[in-house]
Amino acid sequence: MTVEIIVRETKTGLEIVSGQRRLDALLALRDEVVVMSPGIGEIVIARLPDGRLQASANPEHVRLFRQPEAASGHKSFA
Template sequence: MTAEIVIRETDDGVVILEGERRLTSLLAIHDEVVVTTPEMGDVVVARLPDGRLRASCDPELVKLFRRSP
């Protein structure tokens, strides 16, 4: 599944500029999703049990959670 989600890195982490509903829908189906951004490359986004979102650019995590089409 592909969806356009615009995120930007800030001093405090990552902020979702566009596509928050699409990301929420994807996270309802999968625990973690990989988002590709022009600025940061591949980013793993996961919803924590308390509802917060956590993002990481760690290549090992991206490789682990990348889903085949």
């Protein structure tokens, strides 16, 4: 499944411009998702235990959480 979330960089981090509903649907299935955002590239977004979202465009984080749909084993930011 490919999903595009448009985000912009702010002084305090990343802000979702569009795609919030699609992101919520993905995060209902797993704790972390890797998405593509125009202008930024791939980012990993995680829902923290307190409900806040945390995002990272660090290639190492993206690689860690980029996994095939059928992959076994589970890693978590939180």
